[in-house]
Amino acid sequence: MERWQTIIEPFRIHSVEPIRMTTVEERQAALEAAGYNLFNLHADDVLIDLLTDSGTGAMSRDQWAGIQRGDESYAGSPSWFRFLAAVQHLFPFPHVIPTHQGRAAEKILFSVVGGPGKVIPNNTHFDTTRANVEFTGAEAVDLGIAEGRVPAVRHPFKGNMDLEALETLLQERAADVPVVFMTITNNSGGGQPVSLENLRGVRTICDRHGIPLFLDACRFAENAWFIHEREAGYAARPVLQIVREMAELADGMTMSAKKDGLANIGGWLALRDDTWAEQCRNMLILTEGFPTYGGLAGRDLEAIAQGLEEVVHEDYLRYRIRSTAYLGERLDRAGVPVVLPIGGHAVYLDARALLSHVPPLQYPGQALAVALYREGGIRGCEIGTVMFGRHPDGSETPATMDLVRLAIPRRTYTQSHVDYVIEVVRWVAERAGELRGMRIVEEPPQLRHFTARFEPL
Numbered sequence: 001m002e003r004w005q006t007i008i009e010p011f012r013i014h015s016v017e018p019i020r021m022t023t024v025e026e027r028q029a030a031l032e033a034a035g036y037n038l039f040n041l042h043a044d045d046v047l048i049d050l051l052t053d054s055g056t057g058a059m060s061r062d063q064w065a066g067i068q069r070g071d072e073s074y075a076g077s078p079s080w081f082r083f084l085a086a087v088q089h090l091f092p093f094p095h096v097i098p099t100h101q102g103r104a105a106e107k108i109l110f111s112v113v114g115g116p117g118k119v120i121p122n123n124t125h126f127d128t129t130r131a132n133v134e135f136t137g138a139e140a141v142d143l144g145i146a147e148g149r150v151p152a153v154r155h156p157f158k159g160n161m162d163l164e165a166l167e168t169l170l171q172e173r174a175a176d177v178p179v180v181f182m183t184i185t186n187n188s189g190g191g192q193p194v195s196l197e198n199l200r201g202v203r204t205i206c207d208r209h210g211i212p213l214f215l216d217a218c219r220f221a222e223n224a225w226f227i228h229e230r231e232a233g234y235a236a237r238p239v240l241q242i243v244r245e246m247a248e249l250a251d252g253m254t255m256s257a258k259k260d261g262l263a264n265i266g267g268w269l270a271l272r273d274d275t276w277a278e279q280c281r282n283m284l285i286l287t288e289g290f291p292t293y294g295g296l297a298g299r300d301l302e303a304i305a306q307g308l309e310e311v312v313h314e315d316y317l318r319y320r321i322r323s324t325a326y327l328g329e330r331l332d333r334a335g336v337p338v339v340l341p342i343g344g345h346a347v348y349l350d351a352r353a354l355l356s357h358v359p360p361l362q363y364p365g366q367a368l369a370v371a372l373y374r375e376g377g378i379r380g381c382e383i384g385t386v387m388f389g390r391h392p393d394g395s396e397t398p399a400t401m402d403l404v405r406l407a408i409p410r411r412t413y414t415q416s417h418v419d420y421v422i423e424v425v426r427w428v429a430e431r432a433g434e435l436r437g438m439r440i441v442e443e444p445p446q447l448r449h450f451t452a453r454f455e456p457l
C-alpha cells in the first residue's frame with residue numbers, strides 16, 4: 001500500500017496551448033457545417049479533444065531536445081541508429097523498417113503476405129488493420145474472447161484471444177493463414193489488455209501449425225503495465241522485462257509510434273524473417289522512403305527513440321493508467337454504462353445501452369458523440385456500427401458493440417479537464433432518452449467513419 005493515495009502527474013507543465021471557449025450555438029453551427037461528422041470539425045472549435053490518443057500527446061523536454069538533434073542525412077543518419085537501438089532495446093527483432101505511421105507498416109506487410117483466399121486472425125482488428133487486410137482481398141477474422149464483446153462483463157484480460165476458436169480456424173484453414181495477429185492492447189475491444197498466458201497460448205497454437213505470430217503493438221507499454229498489475233507472478237517483474245517477454249513470443253510487429261512511442265508521428269514494422277523483410281523493404285522504398293528513414297524525418301526518429309525510453313517508466317504508466325481509470329470509474333459510479341474494466345488509453349461509453357431506444361442502424365454511438373460535442377465541446381469517437389457496420393460486399397449489419405471512445409491524449413490534460421468531462425457526460429447521459437438517431441447521407445466505400453456525412457433523424 002502506498003503511503004499517499006493521490007497519484008500526481010509525474011511531470012510539470014513547461015509550455016501551454018490555449019483552449020478556445022465556444023457556445024452551444026457555435027458548436028451546433030460547426031456540427032451542421034461538418035455534416036455531423038466530428039472528424040470534419042475545425043479543431044479550434046473543440047474544447048477537450050478526446051477523438052484519439054494517436055499522435056495527440058505532449059512530448060517531453062528531452063523529446064523536443066531530440067527534435068533539435070535530428071540529423072537529416074538521407075542514408076545512415078545517426079538519428080536512425082538511435083531509433084533502431086531504442087526499438088531493439090524493447091523488441092529485439094533483427095529487421096526494423098521505419099514507416100510514417102502504423103497503417104503504412106500494415107499496408108506494406110499485408111501487401112506482401114495477404115491476398116485473395118488468405119485469412120488473418122486477430123483478437124480484434126483495428127479499423128485500419130482490417131481495411132489493409134481486406135484491401136488485398138484477404139479476410140480479416142476477429143477471435144476475441146466472448147467476455148470481450150459484453151461491455152458490462154469484468155475480466156482482467158478482456159483483450160485475450162479465444163484459443164479454441166483460433167485452433168478450430170487453423171485446423172480448417174492453416175494453409176490460408178500467413179500470420180496470426182494480436183493487438184495489444186485491444187483498441188476496438190475497449191483498450192483491454194492481453195495476458196502473457198494468453199499470448200503464450202496463441203504462440204503454442206501458432207507453433208503447432210507453423211504460422212508466425214505478429215503483434216499490433218501500438219500500446220505495448222500500457223499492456224505491459226496491466227500484466228504487471230493483474231497477472232499472477234508479474235507484480236515484481238519490471239515493465240521493460242514484461243515488454244521483452246511479449247516480444248520474445250512474437251515473430252514480428254507493426255507499430256504506431258503515435259501511441260506508446262509518445263511521438264506525434266511515426267511507426268515501424270519489425271520482424272525476424274529475412275525473406276519477408278526483403279520484400280517489405282522493397283515496398284518501403286516504393287512508398288515510404290529509404291530503409292534508414294522510411295516515412296520519417298531524422299528529427300521524428302529522435303523523438304520516438306526518446307519516447308520509447310520514457311514510456312516504460314513505471315511512474316508514468318502508473319499515472320497514465322490511473323488517470324484513465326479515474327474518468328471511467330466516476331462515470332461508472334454515476335450510472336453511465338461504460339466498458340468494464342476501464343481500459344488503458346480510453347474510456348468507452350456503451351451507447352447501445354445508454355440510447356437503447358435508438359437501433360444500431362441509426363447509429364446510437366454517433367448520436368451520443370454528437371451530443372457530447374454540442375453540449376460540452378468534447379470530441380469523442382464512435383466505435384461501432386458507423387465504423388464497422390459496412391462490409392466489402394456493400395451490406396450493412398450492426399457492429400458487435402456501439403461505443404463512444406473518449407481517448408486520453410498522453411500527458412496532455414489535467415484532472416480539472418477530466419472533471420469537466422465527467423460533468424458533461426453525466427448531464428448528457430441523464431437526458432439520453434431525448435437523443436435521436438442519425439442517418440448517413442454520404443459515404444465512401446472504405447473507412448467511411450472518417451468522411452461520411454450524417455443528418456439527425
Ligand SMILES: Cc1ncc(COP(=O)(O)O)c(C=O)c1O
Pocket residue numbers: 054101102103104126128129183185187188216218255256257258266267
Ligand atoms: C490498434 C491499432 N492498430 C493500428 C493503428 C494504426 O496506426 P496509425 O494511426 O499510426 O496508422 C491504430 C491507430 O489508432 C491502432 O489503435
